[in-house]
Amino acid sequence: MMTYERKAFYHETDQMGVIHHSNYLRWLEEARIFFLDNLGLSYKKMEEIGIISPVVSIKLDYVKPVHFDDYVLIDMKVIKYTGVKMIFDYVIRDKNTNDVMVRAESSHCFTDGKNVISFKREYPEYHKIIDDYVNSSLND
Amino acid sequence: MMTYERKAFYHETDQMGVIHHSNYLRWLEEARIFFLDNLGLSYKKMEEIGIISPVVSIKLDYVKPVHFDDYVLIDMKVIKYTGVKMIFDYVIRDKNTNDVMVRAESSHCFTDGKNVISFKREYPEYHKIIDDYVNSSLND
Amino acid sequence: MMTYERKAFYHETDQMGVIHHSNYLRWLEEARIFFLDNLGLSYKKMEEIGIISPVVSIKLDYVKPVHFDDYVLIDMKVIKYTGVKMIFDYVIRDKNTNDVMVRAESSHCFTDGKNVISFKREYPEYHKIIDDYVNSSLND
Amino acid sequence: MMTYERKAFYHETDQMGVIHHSNYLRWLEEARIFFLDNLGLSYKKMEEIGIISPVVSIKLDYVKPVHFDDYVLIDMKVIKYTGVKMIFDYVIRDKNTNDVMVRAESSHCFTDGKNVISFKREYPEYHKIIDDYVNSSLND
Numbered sequence: 001m002m003t004y005e006r007k008a009f010y011h012e013t014d015q016m017g018v019i020h021h022s023n024y025l026r027w028l029e030e031a032r033i034f035f036l037d038n039l040g041l042s043y044k045k046m047e048e049i050g051i052i053s054p055v056v057s058i059k060l061d062y063v064k065p066v067h068f069d070d071y072v073l074i075d076m077k078v079i080k081y082t083g084v085k086m087i088f089d090y091v092i093r094d095k096n097t098n099d100v101m102v103r104a105e106s107s108h109c110f111t112d113g114k115n116v117i118s119f120k121r122e123y124p125e126y127h128k129i130i131d132d133y134v135n136s137s138l139n140d
Numbered sequence: 141m142m143t144y145e146r147k148a149f150y151h152e153t154d155q156m157g158v159i160h161h162s163n164y165l166r167w168l169e170e171a172r173i174f175f176l177d178n179l180g181l182s183y184k185k186m187e188e189i190g191i192i193s194p195v196v197s198i199k200l201d202y203v204k205p206v207h208f209d210d211y212v213l214i215d216m217k218v219i220k221y222t223g224v225k226m227i228f229d230y231v232i233r234d235k236n237t238n239d240v241m242v243r244a245e246s247s248h249c250f251t252d253g254k255n256v257i258s259f260k261r262e263y264p265e266y267h268k269i270i271d272d273y274v275n276s277s278l279n280d
Numbered sequence: 281m282m283t284y285e286r287k288a289f290y291h292e293t294d295q296m297g298v299i300h301h302s303n304y305l306r307w308l309e310e311a312r313i314f315f316l317d318n319l320g321l322s323y324k325k326m327e328e329i330g331i332i333s334p335v336v337s338i339k340l341d342y343v344k345p346v347h348f349d350d351y352v353l354i355d356m357k358v359i360k361y362t363g364v365k366m367i368f369d370y371v372i373r374d375k376n377t378n379d380v381m382v383r384a385e386s387s388h389c390f391t392d393g394k395n396v397i398s399f400k401r402e403y404p405e406y407h408k409i410i411d412d413y414v415n416s417s418l419n420d
Numbered sequence: 421m422m423t424y425e426r427k428a429f430y431h432e433t434d435q436m437g438v439i440h441h442s443n444y445l446r447w448l449e450e451a452r453i454f455f456l457d458n459l460g461l462s463y464k465k466m467e468e469i470g471i472i473s474p475v476v477s478i479k480l481d482y483v484k485p486v487h488f489d490d491y492v493l494i495d496m497k498v499i500k501y502t503g504v505k506m507i508f509d510y511v512i513r514d515k516n517t518n519d520v521m522v523r524a525e526s527s528h529c530f531t532d533g534k535n536v537i538s539f540k541r542e543y544p545e546y547h548k549i550i551d552d553y554v555n556s557s558l559n560d
Contacts, residue, residue: 010295010463011302016194020291021165022169023162025161029429030429030431044489054156055202056201057201058198060198062195068295068464069462069464149309150435151434151440170289170290183290184349208324209324295467296472301445301474301478302445302449305442305445309442335482336481337482339478341477342474
C-alpha cells in the first residue's frame with residue numbers, strides 16, 4: 001500500500017460548500033502518478049517514449065464530503081495486474097479524523113496511442129517492476 | 141429518456157489530446173440539471189429552499205475518447221426512484237458517428253444540508269413530478 | 281463585434297456561491313474558438329496543420345459575480361491585429377439584466393509549436409480573412 | 421516576499437501539452453491562502469466569520485509554458501495595502517531552471533458577502549497583522 005497526501009484547494013469547492021465530486025478523479029490520478037514515481041516509473045517519461053495509460057473504468061462511493069483546507073490521505077494498492085490491465089483500489093481518508101471520505105476503484109490499460117499493448121511483452125523491464133511490487137504487497 | 145447535447149471544449153482536453161476523464165462527471169451533472177429543468181424542477185430553486193442532492197456513487201465505463209470540438213449527445217434515464225434515492229443511467233454518444241463514448245450510472249439522495257430527507261414525505265409535489273415521469277418512461 | 285452565449289454551470293461555482301474567477305478565462309477561450317469558427321477558421325483544423333495560438337497576456341476586471349444557471353453574453357472584438365499578434369476585447373454581460381459582469385482583454389500570437397510565426401507571411405489566406413474582418417468591423 | 425511551491429498536475433494540462441492558462445489563476449489563489457496562513461490568518465476561518473475576499477482584477481503575462489510534472493516556485497509580495505484594498509504581485513519560476521514562467525498581479529477587497537468592508541476599521545487585529553507584514557517587507 002502507498003499513501004498520497006493532498007490538501008483540498010479552495011478552487012476545488014462548489015457552492016454546496018464541499019469539494020466538487022469530479023475533483024476526486026483528479027486526486028486519484030495524482031495518486032497514481034505518485035505511485036508510479038515511487039516505483040521509479042515516471043509517467044512523464046512513459047508518455048515521452050509513447051506509452052499512454054488511459055482510464056478504462058472507474059467507480060466511486062462518496063461517503064463523506066471533503067472540505068476546503070482539509071488534508072486527506074489516499075491509501076492505494078494494485079488489486080489486479082495482468083501485464084495488460086491494472087486495477088487500483090483507493091481509500092481517501094481525512095488526515096485529522098481518519099474518517100473514510102471516498103472509496104474508489106479504477107481500471108487501466110496501456111496503449112501506444114492507438115492500440116492496447118502488453119506491458120509484459122513490450123516493456124518487460126517495466127512489467128517486472130510493477131509485477132514485483134504487486135507480488136510483494138499482496139499481504140498489505 | 142431525455143437527451144442533453146454538449147460540445148467538448150478545448151479547456152477540457154489534456155495532453156493525451158482527449159477530454160480529461162474527470163470532465164465527464166461534470167457533463168453528467170449538467171445533464172441532470174437539464175433533466176430536472178425539463179421536468180419543471182429547477183435545481184437552482186431547489187437549493188434556494190434548502191434541498192441539496194449530492195452524488196452518492198458513480199460508475200463510468202470509458203469506451204472511446206471524446207475530442208475537442210466534437211458534439212456529444214447524452215441519453216439519460218432514471219432507472220430507479222424510491223422517493224429517497226434516485227439512480228440515473230447515461231450513454232454518451234458522438235453526435236456525428238453515433239458511437240458510444242461513455243456509459244455511466246450515478247446514484248443520488250436528497251438532503252437538507254445535513255440529513256437525508258424523503259422527497260416523498262417532505263416534498264410530495266416534487267416527488268409526484270419525478271414519480272410520474274419515471275412511471276411514464278418505463279418503456280423508453 | 282460577435283457575441284457568444286454561455287450558461288454558467290454548477291461545477292463552475294465555488295463555495296463563495298459564485299462562478300470561480302478562473303473559469304472566465306475558459307469562457308473567453310470558448311468565445312475565441314466560436315469567433316474563429318464564425319470566420320470559417322476552425323481552431324481544430326489550425327492545430328491539425330500545426331498552428332497553435334497561445335495566450336500571451338490577459339487582463340480581467342471582475343465587476344459583478346455570475347451565478348449558477350445564469351446566462352451570459354460575451355461581446356468580443358479584435359482591437360488589434362498585426363498578422364503576428366492579435367488582441368481581443370471582451371465584455372461579459374448578464375443576458376437577463378444586461379449588467380456588465382466582467383471586462384477582459386487578451387493578447388495572442390501564433391506559433392508552429394516552437395517559434396512565433398507571421399500569419400501574414402506564412403498563412404496569407406488565413407491572414408486575409410482575419411484582416412478583412414477587423415477592417416470591416418472597425419466601426420462596430 | 422513569500423514563496424509557495426507547487427507541482428504541475430497532469431489534469432491541469434491541455435492538448436497543447438502545457439498547463440492550461442486558466443490554471444495559473446488557481447495556483448495564485450493557493451499561494452494567497454498559503455500567504456495568509458503563514459501570517460496566522462486562516463482564510464477558512466475568515467470565511468467562517470463572514471469575511472470574503474474576492475478578486476477585483478487580475479493581470480497575467482505568460483512568459484513560458486509550464487509542463488506536467490514540473491515544480492514551480494511562486495514568489496509573492498503585497499505591493500499595496502490600504503486596509504480596504506490589497507494588491508499582490510507574483511512571479512512563477514521553474515524550480516529547476518529558475519526561469520520566469522508567468523508574471524501576475526491581482527487586486528482584492530474584503531466584503532461581508534454583500535458590501536465592501538474596511539479591514540482597518542472592522543477587523544483592526546487582522547489589519548494590524550497584514551499592515552505590519554507589508555511594512556516589514558517593503559525592502560524585500
